[in-house]
Structures are given as structure tokens and as C-alpha cells.
Amino acid sequence: MVVAIRRLPKRERQKALMALLDENPVLTDEELAQRFGVSVQTIRLDRLELGIPELRERLKDVARRQLDPIRSLRQDEVIGEIVDLELDRYAISILDIGDGHVFARTGIARGHHIFAQANSLAVAVTDAEVALTASARIRFVRPVYRGERLVAKATVVASDPERNRVRVETRVGGELVFSGTFTVYRAARDAQREAGGIADADRH
Template sequence: MIPRLKKKIRQKELMTALQSNPFLTDEDLAQVFFVSIQTIRLDRMELGIPELRERIKTVAEEKLDPLKSLSADEVIGELVDLQLNENATSIFEVKEEHVFSRTHVARGHYIFAQANSLAVAVVDAEVVLTGAARVRYVKPVMLGEKLVAKAVVRSRDKDQTKVKVETRVAGELVFSGIFRVFKASNLHKAEGGRP
């Protein structure tokens, strides 16, 4: 049997865990500390720590540059951090409509779409298109899990940007990809060209 931490120690470690990763759910924390979800909720209330949705909103208000290449509703998942040409983070909750009905495993194109939209969103340009992607699905994602995708700009050369995206569930890597995206500044200039 795993020994439980005393309340004061658990609460101190809970605060530390949420400072390093504010996107941890009550369920994640209950597993980490080997206590019930209700115990975690009570700890949060005593410590004045808001629930996940409020923490996400607070982080987003502090860390969002203005989105240029997409509108907010075109980003798959909830954008919680955006530093243009540097990095970005989004959270996507896997719901019933995102999984195969028999196995409850998330469909791969949703995981890809979250990563791809984040790779496009991080680039400081009006029009950004994906040119190529090399991706790896590491582990299946299940119904109800929260995907936290983080995009980091690796290099920029003229109109091309190389972006690495890693997606995790409860801190564990489930997907990674390298995206080559391009600024398309002259996209609207071909008025009388071919249909």
C-alpha cells in the first residue's frame, strides 16, 4: 500500500505541481497524490486555487499575443499561450464525437489538427500554410483525456518556419510532429489566373 502524504505536505506539493503545470486536472492530481478527486477539490478550495477552466482563462489572459494567421475558432482546442514566432500551447478535450465508437480511442486526425493549427497559429503572418509534416503517434488517446499541445519554433528562413509540436496527456507524450509552414504573402495577387 502506498503511504499518503500528510495534508499540509500534500497541499504544499499540490501548489508546486499547479505552478509548474496549471493545466493538470483534478483527476490527474488525484492520481499523483493517491487521494480522491473530492480531496483534491477540498484542498484547492482551502488554498484558494481555482478550478481548471479558470486557471486556463487566467494563463491565456497573461500569455496571449494577438492571433494573426487564424481566427480563434479555427484553432483546434483552446489556445492558452501564444508568443508569436516563439511558442504556443493549446488544450483539447477528447469528447464522444472525437473517438471511435467501439474502442473510445481518439481519431488521429483530431490530434493532428490540433498540432497543425498550433503550428500555423504560432507564425507571425496574415496567411500561413502547411507545406509538409513529419508526425509520430506515440500512444493511443482515450475519451475524456485532455491533450496539451505545445508548439516551439525551431527555425525560420525567409518565408519558411519549422515548428516542433509535442502533445501530452497528463504529462505523457502521445504525439510529436515537425511542421514546415510557409508565409503566403502573395496568395491573393493572382486575380485573373487559372480557376
């Protein structure tokens, strides 16, 4: 569960709300209400006063942005929906956890879906015709459940002509649920058969 921050005066809350939605426009009113420790109705009133559209309209705005084209993967090979991308800098994707992602008995998401979203985003952000994950150091912070929305952000923290080091943080409603650092190599097409994908993944 997201721990609500200290309740802020209205002016401070609205300022923080604008900053939060600028960074993460896919947060729902319910997630925002929990984040700020107020009612959903209060969040809706804040949005109206600030001229911030509802989630559906914000998603349309994100979709209309001019994204860099993915070079290293086909669109259908990316796990989740990429909503923002600047090659060799950063990328953001969202993944809604449904019945097909979870264990039937517990409703908890299988870890490989969470990892796959982060890994494919680290590859997608890399500016290369062929990009291969060489290593990944990952950490699952807390379980993810059916009905939750994963927002993954990949940031290229180091880059050279041969590889990128990519930090990925995945959140649910602003709460960190997964993090990983990926080393992604830019490979020639004939190296694709030799590399064979992920070389190793160290979980800690």
C-alpha cells in the first residue's frame, strides 16, 4: 500500500499535484487521493481548479507526443505500452496487471512479467538496430497484484558506443515496486545469434 504523505495546505497540495502529474501523468484520481491523504472528490476539485484533465484525456495527450522510433525491437515485442521515449536518454511504459499476469490462487503478479517490462524498456531505449541485455541486477520491492498499473521508467545513466547502462524503476501509484540496472550492448546483426539474449541476471 502507498503510505500517504503529510496532509498539505491546499495551495501546497495543488502545487505538489501539478509537479507529480507532470512527472507521472498516468496516475489515477484514486492513487493521487491516497498519495496526498485526501478524498477522491478533493483531487477532482483540485484538478478542475488547476485545469488538469482527467486520466483518459491525459493519456490521449501522452499518446499524441512525438516519440522517437524504437530501433532495437518491434513494437509488439515491447512488454507494456511505451508512452514516452527519447533514445539513449529515457523511456516510460505502462502495464496493467490482469488475470493473465497473476497466480490464480493469490492474485499476485508473476515476477517474470515485471522483469520483462523493465528489460524490454531498457532494450527499447537503446539507440541500436540490435540491442542485447548482457546483465541485470534487479530487486523486487513488494508484490504486485491484479488490477494494479505498473509505470516503468528507464533512464540511461551511462552510455558509450558499445553499451548503455540503464536504470529502471517501476512504480504503482508512485510507490516503488521493482528496480534494476541493466547493461545493454549494441550488437551487430551477426552477433545476435552468438549472444543469445540475457547472459545473466543477479537478483539481490
